[in-house]
Every structure is written in C-alpha cells, then in structure tokens.
Amino acid sequence: MPAITNHEHGISTVDTVYDRPQQTSAHIIVEAGRAAIIDTGTSPGVPRILAALAAKGVPPERVDYVVLTHIHLDHAGGAGLLISQLPNAVLTVHPRGARHMADPSRLVAATTAIYGEETMRRIYGEILPVARGRIVETPHEASVRLAGRELVFLDAPGHARHHVVVLDTRSGHIFAGDTFGLSYRETDRDGMQFVVPTTSPVQWEPDAHHASVDMILARRPGAIYVTHYGQVRDGARLGADLHRLIDAHRELALACRDTGPDRAARLATGVRDIVLGEAARQRWPLPREATLALFGVDIDLNAQGLAAWLDSLG
Numbered sequence: 001m002p003a004i005t006n007h008e009h010g011i012s013t014v015d016t017v018y019d020r021p022q023q024t025s026a027h028i029i030v031e032a033g034r035a036a037i038i039d040t041g042t043s044p045g046v047p048r049i050l051a052a053l054a055a056k057g058v059p060p061e062r063v064d065y066v067v068l069t070h071i072h073l074d075h076a077g078g079a080g081l082l083i084s085q086l087p088n089a090v091l092t093v094h095p096r097g098a099r100h101m102a103d104p105s106r107l108v109a110a111t112t113a114i115y116g117e118e119t120m121r122r123i124y125g126e127i128l129p130v131a132r133g134r135i136v137e138t139p140h141e142a143s144v145r146l147a148g149r150e151l152v153f154l155d156a157p158g159h160a161r162h163h164v165v166v167l168d169t170r171s172g173h174i175f176a177g178d179t180f181g182l183s184y185r186e187t188d189r190d191g192m193q194f195v196v197p198t199t200s201p202v203q204w205e206p207d208a209h210h211a212s213v214d215m216i217l218a219r220r221p222g223a224i225y226v227t228h229y230g231q232v233r234d235g236a237r238l239g240a241d242l243h244r245l246i247d248a249h250r251e252l253a254l255a256c257r258d259t260g261p262d263r264a265a266r267l268a269t270g271v272r273d274i275v276l277g278e279a280a281r282q283r284w285p286l287p288r289e290a291t292l293a294l295f296g297v298d299i300d301l302n303a304q305g306l307a308a309w310l311d312s313l314g
C-alpha cells in the first residue's frame with residue numbers, strides 16, 4: 001500500500017519516494033471519477049502512483065492528464081513509464097520542455113552530469129520517451145478541463161525557465177512543483193511548516209524566482225502543494241521566508257563570485273550555513289546532524305545552481 005495523504009477537494013499526495021520516504025511526491029486530483037496526476041517522480045516510483053489510483057478506485061483508462069510542473073527528472077523521470085500505463089492520458093508540459101520529454105537523451109545526459117552515473121541508475125532507472133502525439137504544450141494561461149474542473153497553467157520561471165505552476169480553479173489551490181521551495185515534514189514544529197528555496201542547476205534566476213513566488217501569493221491559495229513534500233498552508237508567511245532566503249542565496253553567490261578555485265566549496269559551506277541558520281531561527285525539531293542529512297543533497301544542488309547562475313552572469 002503506497003503512502004497516500006488525502007486532502008480536501010479530491011486532492012491527495014502520493015509518496016513516490018526518492019532517496020527516502022516523504023522526499024518526493026506526486027499529486028492526484030480526482031473529479032467525478034476521472035483523475036489528473038501532477039508530477040510523476042522517477043520511474044521506480046511509478047508503481048506507487050498506479051497503486052494509489054487503484055486504492056482510489058480510479059482505473060488507468062480514467063486518467064486524463066499527467067501534468068508536469070517542470071522536467072527535472074525527480075518530477076518527470078517517470079512520465080514516459082507512467083503514461084505508457086494510462087491509455088487515455090495526455091502529458092502536459094511547458095513548451096520549453098516538450099521536446100525533452102519526446103526525446104529525453106539530453107535531459108538524461110544533463111542529469112547524469114549533476115548526479116553521476118551510479119545515482120542515475122540507482123534512483124532514476126530507465127527514462128522512457130513520451131510519444132509526440134500525446135504531449136500537450138501549456139504556455140502561460142493555457143488550461144485543461146478535468147471532468148469540467150479547470151486547471152490553469154501559469155509560467156513560473158525562477159527555479160527553472162520551463163516551470164509552470166498549476167492553479168486548480170475549483171479549490172483555488174496551487175500546485176507549485178519546486179517554485180515554492182522545499183518543505184519537509186520532518187522540520188514541522190507545533191503545526192507550523194517551513195520552507196527553503198531550491199536553486200538547483202542550471203536555470204535558477206533570483207529575480208524571476210521572487211516574481212513567481214509573488215504570482216503564487218497574489219492568488220491567495222488556501223493551500224499550495226510542493227513536490228518536496230506535500231501540502232503547505234500559511235502561504236503568506238512561507239512566501240515571506242522564501243523571499244528572504246532567495247535573497248540570502250543571491251547574496252551568498254555574489255560574495256563568492258571571484259573566489260577562484262575555492263568557489264564551489266565556499267558556496268556549499270554558505271548554503272549549509274543558510275540551512276542551519278534557518279533551522280535555528282525557526283527552531284526545527286531536529287538535531288544539527290539530522291538537519292544536514294535531511295538537506296544533504298539539496299545543499300549540494302543549491303550550491304551547484306548558484307555556481308551556474310554566477311557563470312550565466314559572465
């Protein structure tokens with residue numbers, strides 16, 4: 001039985017697992033017996049989504065959409081395998097991402113460059129292409145209807161240029177992918193949730209990221225779903241924290257701009273200190289070592305993303 005968290009409005013979070021439980025999720029919206037799946041996790045996680053659909057009594061032929069917030073492989077790596085199991089579903093993706101889902105070879109190469117061969121094999125498994133005819137591109141303000149329930153796609157660059165967030169008009173909730181940061185349930189304290197932005201390579205842009213966070217907040221969503229991990233509420237408070245932490249990342253990067261061969265190490269130490277500083281500020285209920293273990297991969301990725309941003313400045 002997969003780990004499913006049921007929310008209001010027919011929305012649920014499915015744990016697709018990655019390195020550990022409660023790290024990476026897919027979301028399912030069920031409306032009048034039909035379903036949309038938002039983000040897919042990796043190929044090895046796909047059976048968890050299919051089991052969750054079965055547990056909800058939704059047969060594979062009643063899934064209409066597989067929606068990608070963006071094509072980073074922890075969100076989209078399982079899309080080809082998943083859609084091969086869903087005879088009537090189409091895949092929605094930002095126009096910049098579509099060709100990489102039809103031919104994932106460049107995406108696989110880029111991801112291997114970031115994570116290495118061993119992790120690629122162990123975590124991502126096989127990445128299947130999606131037939132071009134089953135891909136629907138979703139430019140800004142495009143929408144689809146799930147049994148009449150309108151899902152609107154909004155361009156949300158910042159974490160990645162090909163990122164969309166999805167507004168569910170029925171609930172007013174927003175599926176934010178990575179745009180609204182990482183919010184691991186292990187850091188929750190006294191019913192409060194916390195966030196850390198993800199600046200992973202290679203398209204992080206702080207100004208665009210601020211603007212996309214504001215775009216989400218402007219809709220005043222009652223809940224926001226983040227891939228890492230699940231539903232968050234209290235968007236205004238979390239959004240203010242995101243803005244502050246995006247600025248902290250930008251300032252760190254700029255301070256490391258001319259540090260030569262030490263740059264990567266300084267960025268990694270700096271991101272680690274931002275995370276530990278946030279843990280102290282918000283009194284996360286975790287010892288230091290557990291905090292570093294929880295964010296270990298993210299600290300490395302954020303540091304790599306800051307380096308890529310600095311390189312893009314020339």
Ligand SMILES: [Zn+2]
Nearest residue numbers: 072159178200
């Ligand atoms: Zn991402």
